Amino acid sequence: MTTALRRLRNYIDGEFRDAADGRTTEVVNPATGEAYATAPLSAAADVDAAMAAAEAAFPAWRDLIPAERQKVLLKIADRFEERAEELIAAESENCGKPIALVRSEEIPPMVDQIRFFAGAARMLEGRAAGEYMDGFTSIIRREPVGVCAQVAPWNYPMMMAVWKFAPALAAGNTVVIKPSDTTPASTVLIADIIGSVLDELGHSRGVFNVICGDRETGRLMVEHKVPAMASITGSVRAGMQVAESASKDLKRVHLELGGKAPVVVFEDTDIAKAVEDISVAGYFNAGQDCTAATRVLVQDSIHDEFVAALAKAASETKTGAVDDEDVLYGPLNNANQLKQVKGFIERLPAHAKIEAGGEQVGEKGYFFAPTVVSGLKQDDEIVQQEVFGPVITVQSFSDEKQAVEWANGVEYALASSVWTKDHARAMRMSKSLDFGCVWINTHIPLVAEMPHGGFKKSGYGKDLSAYGFDDYTRIKHVMTSLDG
Structure with missing residues (x-):
């Protein structure tokens, strides 16, 4: 007699969905070596749907004043605390991690990091307005980049998801995130948490989307025409592939890759x-x-x-x-x-x-x-x-x-x-x-206040800190004539 496997699903535009073509992959608990769930093996149709949802939600999310985005992130942090035991169980099953260590070493910093970026949303920085040419005033606008395609790794799937979505959402971007094919469970649960908060506060649930799948799914996300930015935490090989794929339409790329400390x-x-x-x-x-x-x-x-x-x-x-x-x-x-x-x-x-x-x-x-x-x-x-x-x-x-x-x-x-x-x-x-x-x-x-990121083949861009927040923004110069 076999135990039925739990069914994980994509989260697109506020709905949990199977892959459009019905394909799945088994998810294995590394502590037992046995499958405990299935997850969608998403293809082009699923990626298209998620990107369309994020693209449609972007204008309204972008145009919110920072204080409103802060409210959402603070509520998400509160909900992480309220549902901590669910997150711990999902991550432990995902990774085989000791329950006590997930509780003490991952939940508190994740909550703190979300709250940090909630505050960063209201601290947009730029040069002071001024006259750098006679008769003209220049100002700097700091704006979100757009839809972000994000790929998280399997070593810290829950925390790395936070490192990606928190600064992106705080800056006014919308997100399509893909967890590793071996560790999708906690990210799917995060989607449920974030979706419920967005719904409660009256925002489009298309602001945050989760796509499960393999390397091919990730490639489709990075090469998709909608995202303005691709962010990945993974191997050097994966980072090089993402950089190459993103170069085809000059997407911004954020890479946190390997290390040999x-x-x-x-x-x-x-x-x-x-x-x-x-x-x-x-x-x-x-x-x-x-x-x-x-x-x-x-x-x-x-x-x-x-x-x-x-x-x-x-x-x-x-x-x-x-x-x-x-x-x-x-x-x-x-x-x-x-x-x-x-x-x-x-x-x-x-x-x-x-x-x-x-x-x-x-x-x-x-x-x-x-x-x-x-x-x-x-x-x-x-x-x-x-x-x-x-x-x-x-x-x-x-x-x-x-x-x-x-x-x-x-x-x-x-x-x-x-x-x-x-x-x-x-x-x-x-x-x-x-x-x-x-x-x-x-x-x-x-x-949370200090940057994390490397040089050489460890990639480029920063996670955490105000520098990590800046990576999810773009700079616009606005110049006006003083002649009216």
Whole structure:
């Protein structure tokens, strides 16, 4: 006897709909490896319908005064709190994440981020009006860009949806968002929440639309003629494809892609404290985080002591069931990701040494042990490429110059951290590290007021902060004659 799978649906113009052609894909809980739902495999007709709804809703939403958009976002934040347990359950099933950690580490910041952008809606900035030519006054208008096509990833599907829709809606844009095909459940629930708020406050529900589907669905969204902007959080390959597709009609593009964060540990560091914080920042969410502390460079004088302490911390780190409050992380998101992480370990060079972990754990699901690999060289695959799993690599460096060279010697440039008691050294490193974020004696904290985004193959554009809000606006110069 089989259990009937739950049916997830698209949300278009205020209605939950199946794909026009009826196609679906199964959604698997990574903690069990078993399907629990089906979701639409949306095609061109579904994308057309969602874009038409967003396009029709745009003029009225654009023309609202910012205070009215703020009311909507504040109500959405309130509703997230009221329906938090539903969101937690959906995200845990989506990703196999520990319930307690979703409750403590995801719901509060998401609510705070929505409220931040609700305030940002009323803080439009530009140059002061003035006369820059005799007889003429110039002013700056900051306007929404239009319909936004947004693609969210599977590592934080709920939070990344917030990072996308909150600034877009606050700035006066309308949205069509696609969750990953492996994690659609929480985004569909968000659609229900936002739709109900829009309805209660008398706004078109076409302001926010959700399309489920695969890479082809995402391609159709990005290449569609309606959106003025395409935003994606995903892999470097996906970002390049989006940029190429968007270039065909010169859409604005916002890309938050991969990372390979260096964690530079100097000999004057408090080793016990650094190991404790780095292991959490490396293994949280099974290392499936573009900013994860998974590439450690430690000064040679403390290398052996540090590696031993890190291996011990790994052996004491627990992964497991969603209802176990002692676990730090759950499974990898899908079978392909598990295969990818295993592949990195299987291809390790002979000079590498597995200090802890290195294997799949459990009889079901996609769990992988917290892993430490030492003895690595700068050009090793596992150092250069994003593993996106609970694997921390360790390299030994001799001096500050070498640390900077190796830290910057990858194609990614999203985040980094420096561990030292020397203030001058910390300031030199923060200048020299070519990454969008540099943490000092910590790794991974984020706040709504500060930007998140990288350089090089980590993409361009910012999430969070006033800079993230600005990315969803355009600038218009208005000039008037003083002669009447």
